[in-house]
Amino acid sequence: MKRLSAQKFAYPEAAHLLRRAGFSGSAKEIQSYADLGLELAVERLLYTSSDDGTEKNPFDLEKMFIERQNDKTMPGATNGLFGWWLYKMCYTTQPLKEKMTLFWHGHFATEIAKVESPFAMKLQNETLRTLGFGRFETLVQAISKDPAMIKYLDTNRNVKGKPNENYARELMELFTLGVNGGYTEQDVQQSARAFTGWTFRSGNPQKPEDNAKYINPSYVFDKNKFDDGEKTYLGQRGKFSGEDIVRIAVAHPSTAKFILTKLWNYFVSETISETALESLMTIWQTTNGEISSILRSIFTSQEFYANKNRLTLIKSPADYVVSTIRRLGYKPVPEQCYGLYNAMAGIGQKLFNPPNVKGWDGGTTWITDTTILSRLNFIGGVSQNRLPANVAKGQAQPSVSYQLPLGKTVAETIDALGILFLDAPPESALRRSLENYAAGKNTVESLRGMTYLILGSPQYHLN
Amino acid sequence: MNRRNFLQNSFFTLAAGFGAPSFLERTALAAAGQGKILVVVQLSGGNDGLNTLVPYTNGAYYAARPSIAISKKDVLPLSSDLGLHPSLKPLMQxxxxxxxAVVQGVGYPNPNRxxxxxxxxxHTADPSARExxxxxxxxxxxxxxxxCATNFxxxxxxxxxxxxxxxxxxxSVDGYQLKLDPKLDAAYKDLLSYPVEGYSDKGKTDLLRQNTLSMLKNTARVQKSLQKYKPGAMYPKNGLANNLRDxxxxxxxDVGLRVYYVQQGGYDTHAxxxxxxxxLLGDLASSLEAFRADLEVQGRTNDVLVVAFSEFGRRVNENASAGTDHGKASVMFALGNGVKGGIYGAAPDLEKLDDGDLRFTTDFRRVYGEAMDKxxxxxxxxxxxxxxxxxxxIK
Known part of the structure; x- marks a missing residue:
């Protein structure tokens, strides 16, 4: 793939980069990326560390779990988990890290409804975050031993003599080769045997004496339940362990193609050209499937910045909600983090509770009558300086302290709103509709109405 | 104002302002075959057909499932060799x-697990996956x-x-409305009346614009037709029941919808x-029975056919987790006054399996086809x- 020339990276390109590789941002934030230039802007996004602006995350799951054990009216660790990730998405200074974690959450989709442990879900989420930029095989090995995944796909129920095929099947169908990647039912059955004896340790949340175990779930290998016999898998034969199976599955040529295409669909476009795929396959081979190298190549390519690939993807509910908050430069309080989680859920994306093991289909499937209606209800609040919040009985709604931009004239207000929400001043039909609505009145009321119209426009659904 | 008061108030205004089609109109519609309604229930995850319609005299069934088979004494017998899972009791009446009607051995050629x-x-009714x-x-x-059709x-x-x-x-029906002040409402509709300019993917901008417009039209239509409705039955508390009440x-x-689509998840019983x-089956049966009782109070039982399906059945042999892995043929049901009760389709042979699974005997498109034709x-x-x-x- 051709690289974008450094001179062509300016504010509109930085805005595009942040929409896709992050959750957008304020004009100031976008400008700061534009000032860095192409290479450094991309490096800044790829850089990760623990001092990412979320160090003061108020959602302490352990504390919340104990509080609820003693007082059933408290929110508890599961709600805490939801707030915890929302807080990260809204506050992080390393947005690509959260965007990738969301990508992997959709890829290795796991539902807390079945896992039933916020601690196991948090552990998985941290694994996705920590390993999400590294070699793909390392990530799949870790996820295969992840307690939440083991519970979700019944690996802990898979024992020698009577294998449970759930994990073995999804490992190939959804996590590595892809459904048409060239495996057989035989491969499913044989590899299921290699994951026998893989289980995890946790505790009973009803028993306080189990707390330490429940709060720290961990992988356990039960040798007695492991089937160490010969297995034939994807054309190879041997006394394979589960690790061997993961290694063979990841090394299969279909895997690189499947993962690269999915990354491209998530960050660039619904279709990937032969040239782009070949070029990414080469990087995959030379780096042994290192995700950060793939992302660097994508975000510095001409194709990523091509006009045909700008404002063409439908925002996921997470994108829609979090980018709205980040564009406003607003820092939500904990009650609003819960509220934003629920808003996202209403729009069709329940974090930690994807619809099934395939994750969210994304694209145009985000759009239905009901999801559009929920999107409009959310932005209706935003335009009135209201954000959803979950408050305890008798507690007052937290105040909202962002300001919508009121210019000196209607034209200035329209420009400012356009830059704030669409990264550019509104043109043509949209501008005419806004002007007609304001009818020359540059008041707070018309500011709110125009905000609604911009946020409710078809344009605002696009990234 | 709390939610309940709000709803009661809105019922008053709606009941005073708008009406459903008159009795004569409705009769005319029904006469033209227009009043008939199909409710499709999707059981997601792969419902275990063998434990739903149990071959309770078949030794091979009990041999394959030592810990999860439904014992003969618990089965609700439908015939001398087949009976329902006891949790489906609410449907026995x-x-x-x-x-x-229960259709057994339902599937399609070259099944996919x-x-x-x-x-x-x-979903596409096309096993070749070209549609x-x-x-x-x-x-x-x-x-x-x-x-004419909606998902819930x-x-x-x-x-x-x-x-x-x-x-x-x-x-949800209550949430299916957008409330804007009239000036903003008019401006919003004005904005949506123009195609988006300056964006490269016209397909997407049109899709978003058309979807928003149709949502506005649909919500207005639904809210306008709502009359004072009192549920005619106590629904159990679960997502499926909530949707069926709506x-x-x-x-x-009488909003004019001919097909309603509802879903119940959780059937992927690997363990x-x-x-x-x-x-799951208990929730399904009690929800469907409440729905039927409600329709009876609304005077509409003759107009509604319910058809339930799942994407596949499960492996005949149980696994070591007291569960079953993905299988092939399964069962479908149909309920309603227009149904001719009975068991349809040939029973799959438990001793002639396809890689451990039941072979299908009845193509599911026969059920879809009959529902459309008749x-x-x-x-x-x-x-x-x-x-x-x-x-x-169907009668």
Whole structure:
């Protein structure tokens, strides 16, 4: 793939980069990326560390779990988990890290409804975050031993003599080769045997004496339940362990193609050209499937910045909600983090509770009558300086302290709103509709109405 | 104002302002075969057909499932060799009344054990996976009305996708409205009346614009038709029951929808099936029975046919987790006054399996086809590409 020339990276390109590789941002934030230039802007996004602006995350799951054990009216660790990730998405200074974690959450989709442990879900989420930029095989090995995944796909129920095929099947169908990647039912059955004896340790949340175990779930290998016999898998034969199976599955040529295409669909476009795929396959081979190298190549390519690939993807509910908050430069309080989680859920994306093991289909499937209606209800609040919040009985709604931009004239207000929400001043039909609505009145009321119209426009659904 | 008061108040204004089609109009519609309604229930995850319709005299069944088989004494017998899972008890009255049909051995050629691939086949009614539109989407195109079928839930299944129109998806009837002050409402509709300029993907901007416009139209239509509805039955507390109550409410309001699509998840019982499966079937049966009782109070039982399906059945042999892995053929049900009760389709042979799974005996498109031909009055060959022989489960 051709690289974008450094001179062509300016504010509109930085805005595009942040929409896709992050959750957008304020004009100031976008400008700061534009000032860095192409290479450094991309490096800044790829850089990760623990001092990412979320160090003061108020959602302490352990504390919340104990509080609820003693007082059933408290929110508890599961709600805490939801707030915890929302807080990260809204506050992080390393947005690509959260965007990738969301990508992997959709890829290795796991539902807390079945896992039933916020601690196991948090552990998985941290694994996705920590390993999400590294070699793909390392990530799949870790996820295969992840307690939440083991519970979700019944690996802990898979024992020698009577294998449970759930994990073995999804490992190939959804996590590595892809459904048409060239495996057989035989491969499913044989590899299921290699994951026998893989289980995890946790505790009973009803028993306080189990707390330490429940709060720290961990992988356990039960040798007695492991089937160490010969297995034939994807054309190879041997006394394979589960690790061997993961290694063979990841090394299969279909895997690189499947993962690269999915990354491209998530960050660039619904279709990937032969040239782009070949070029990414080469990087995959030379780096042994290192995700950060793939992302660097994508975000510095001409194709990523091509006009045909700008404002063409439908925002996921997470994108829609979090980018709205980040564009406003607003820092939500904990009650609003819960509220934003629920808003996202209403729009069709329940974090930690994807619809099934395939994750969210994304694209145009985000759009239905009901999801559009929920999107409009959310932005209706935003335009009135209201954000959803979950408050305890008798507690007052937290105040909202962002300001919508009121210019000196209607034209200035329209420009400012356009830059704030669409990264550019509104043109043509949209501008005419806004002007007609304001009818020359540059008041707070018309500011709110125009905000609604911009946020409710078809344009605002696009990234 | 709390939510309840608000709803009561809005009922007053709605009841005073708008009416449903008059009795004469309704009779005319019904006479033209227009009043008949199909409710499709999707059981997601792969319902275990063998433990739903149990071959309770078959030794091979008990041999294959030492810890999860339904024992003979618990089965609700339908015939000398087949009986229902005991959790389906709420539906036995329907069986006795001859309004409950079970189709066994349902499937399609070259079965796929992937949830997603198999569900796509059921949604598109095309085992060759060449068709992109859903079968209800194609039905709607044939019928020619973008408001003839709806999903309940926020994400719309592929069954309702169509190339030339956008079918509604409703999460809840109460929430299905957009309230804006009149000036903003007018400005918003004005804005949506122009195509988006300056964006490169016209397909997407049009889709978003059209979807928003149709949502505005659909919400207005639904809210306008709502009359004072009092549930005629106590519904159990679960997601399926909530959706069915909304379906009953829209049916009683005669909003003009012909097909309703609802879903119940959780059937992927790889483990602990004796704990999970009874609860699922129990929720299903009690929800459907409440729905029927409600329709009776609304005077609409003669107009509604319920059909339930799942993407596949499960492995005949249980696994070591007291569960079952993905399988092939399963069962479908149909309920309603228009149904000719009984068991349809040949029983799959438990001793001639296909890689451990039941072989299908009855193509699922025969059920879809009959529902369209004999209930919805739309020629099924136009939707399915060919005619499938009717099973005769509809009177």
């Amino acid at each position: 329907r069986w006795d009344a001859g309004q409950f 992937s949830h997603f691939e198999s569900m796509a086949i059921w 992109s539109e859903g079968w209800i989407g194609r039905f709607a195109e044939t019928y020619g009305d973008p408001f 839930g926020s994400s719309s299944p592929r069954a309702l996708s169509a190339n030339s129109l956008i079918l509604p998806s409703i999460a 379906v009953a409410r829209l049916i009683s309001a 602990a099936q004796p704990e999970d499966h009874p609860k 209930w919805l009055n739309v020629a099924s060959n136009k939707v399915l590409g060919q005619s499938y022989p009717n099973l005769g489960f």
